[in-house]
Amino acid sequence: MFPLAKTQKSAPRRGTTTLIVTAMLAVVVGFSAISVNVLLHMRKAAWELARQSSENLASTLDADIRRNIDVYDISLRAVVTNIMIPEIGELSPAIRHLILFDQAATAKHFGPLKVFNAAGHLMIDSSALEPAPDRAVNREYFQVHRTDENGGLFVSHPAADAKGEMAVYLSRRISGTDGAFGGVVVGSIRLSYFHDLFRRVKLGPEDSLTLIHRDGFVVMRSPFDIAMVGRDLRGVVGIERIRSEQTGWLEAPGAVDGVPRQFVWRDGGGPLVTLLGKSLASIYDPWQSDAAWILSAMAVLAIVATGASILLAREMRKRSADEHRFALLSITDGLTGLANRRQFDDILQSEWLRNQRNKTSLALLLIDVDYFKIFNDTYGHQGGDRALKQIATTIRHEVQRAADCAARYGGEEFAVILPEATIESAQMVAERIRSAVQAISLDGAHITVSIGIAAVVPASNWQPAELIAATDAALYNAKDAGRNQCRSARPLTPAPGQGSAGLSARSAGDRITAAAG
Template structure:
């Protein structure tokens, strides 16, 4: 009996795993989604910052305009108040007095005429006429404030109906040289000024502008609502912060409509605070459209990538299954279903190296059908094939470990590789196979098997061919001693033991 030289076994080419493909696609999708989410968040922050800057500029512009006009009107009040304490003012005619008091007074279509009230609240001088009608304002807030507080300075009243028009009254105290209260000089800025100022602005439908007095009283608001004008918002969350800090911004609900807004305020040098607000829905409207568009694109791309990935994974699975079948066909004996000679050579080479590394024994059974040629010639090839199939079944039933390798070695020869099995255990497995074949055939005339057994622990200087050679010699000994028996080879002297 001949044993073949070791055949080179080509290494299996790298195979793309369907799971690896799916995992890579999922990681890629998550990565791109994270990048897109980061970009969208940056865009959102950019929209918020842009809105904040725009509102800051708007608040500063409105505050500057209001402060400029209030300061201009206050200069006129100061001039009248200082002129009223000049002693000679009482000795001139009404016409000259008007020229002295109001020649440099600020005039505009939204400014009311300046009036002078004595210490009892009676109207004494009116810039609009030389002979003013009798009027008494002693019960007005602005008069009482100046009467009771010498340090009140410029006082801005609550919104009120003043001289036939809704307005705010600006007033200053007239004091003698010794600080005695002499009266009040007052004038008004009509609501039409604020309507004209706000009307020039390009505002959204839910944008708000609120002008507050220091005590949280609403002086003016757009959208205009007369019921809100003059209302005190001191208990509204966030308003006290607006009145206590020179400038800033925060997110809050509208005090009147409950709409979430970004609110920005500017606190000018005058006793008025400008608060502007823009709804978050308006601020993020463009961003929301872009986010929706990008989200739709990403959803489509993700769906496409996942769809293609699943399709490729299915195709890879089919290809892997086909390759496994082809490999099985290439390494399996078609008749018996055992591994073929090519696979056996690869297995014994790998197991020999593993046994050498781990210092473990490696056993080999060489099995041959007795008198098979004569049986085949007598009963035909089909009957002979049935015998080989029966022997293969008996071998498979006896060798069940995952690492064992049962193969058709060639013709009527079989080989069984038993990693980690001692000589005695290998001989026991051989006897189990022999007895099963004997029981299966039922008649020695049908077939029996002879088995050569060899087991050794490989060393660095040995080749696996020596194991095959030892098992082969043991098989010859079994044949020579009458067949239907198992013989264990004694290694290294290879003396035969029946």
């Protein structure tokens, strides 16, 4: 047994040692946790960046494909319309060709337009005044249109044309005045168009780019493999999601080589789906290099860290959290949780300058609760507060982009800032909000909103107040027109030689006149 004096001296020493050891262990654990958290966020960010890049590329490709299909479909529609002219059969072949195919789209990848009668016989060919005999009664597009009266535009699976080149066929039904099947007008887009389009896209060694028919058949693939054209993928993992959802992403092994990929797809609602597959290895390789460096650095810092530094770091984190909380409280509306008027003004000014630099459109919504005073008088202030909270939640749910800002503008007024948004996209957001609010039921009570919409590409001689004034005028038009509706302002246009002062000097009557009815 130790003497009392020795025990008393050892106790503080052991306590100090324990504190140091505990502090160092806390440093190791803390820095390890931070490192793991940072790495996980970096890994997620790498995945998300790859997804966004793939989605942008897929959207661009889909827009190009859709535009060409729409252009070709216009030609098909023109032929379907003109072929129904009663006197068309009495004209000479040359005049008939001029009427039917004068506005037909032409390009090196577009095939000729052909008209088959109800029996499947070729009657008219845009490439020849005297068409060679041909019959389409057994072809896919003919069978589809003969049985489907309301099929609209039909895009076939890949098939060989008369010259042996692979193509997809675009066709429309010809119906008589009584709705009876009168034949088919058909054209084709050669697969060389899709091949040339995909070839211009720079892919990684293990990446893939595939164009899939909505039925699940492959139209084109890059890297190109002729064996893949026309292949049925309906049994492949995830293909049902790709066929049923217009936009999405998933991780799955490649159908050809089994390489794990991040697949992102995009289509504009048509029969063809653009599917971009990026290998997970190419996504995570840069992250793995950074992760090794960060883990090494964190290990060294954890070893040399001291108890004082970890205590100081904890104090600093606490102070930072408090400051963040106080800062958040200063810019948040206490009732709805949306941005308050001060934050709205700051963000509008910031986005105005940013959109001005980028020369992009900035949209604004002003939302006013209809008959809110009557609602408040009927259900009390607590009922009114619950209604405002529910409306705020609905607005927050419908305003989906990270850069958008929803704010409480005043008592029962809300505002939504939509950076880089056109008047058309702002109208879609406004209508979603209006419909969602109309569907709210508060103990059997319903409430509606009126919404004013305006958009402008900010110029250096304009001010945000001009946008607010135009939106406010559109809101008053919506309320004057009966409420529970959205109204858009016409574009703001300064008079020649006028700066912002000239714009601001316009009367309120001029502003209201500028709003669309």
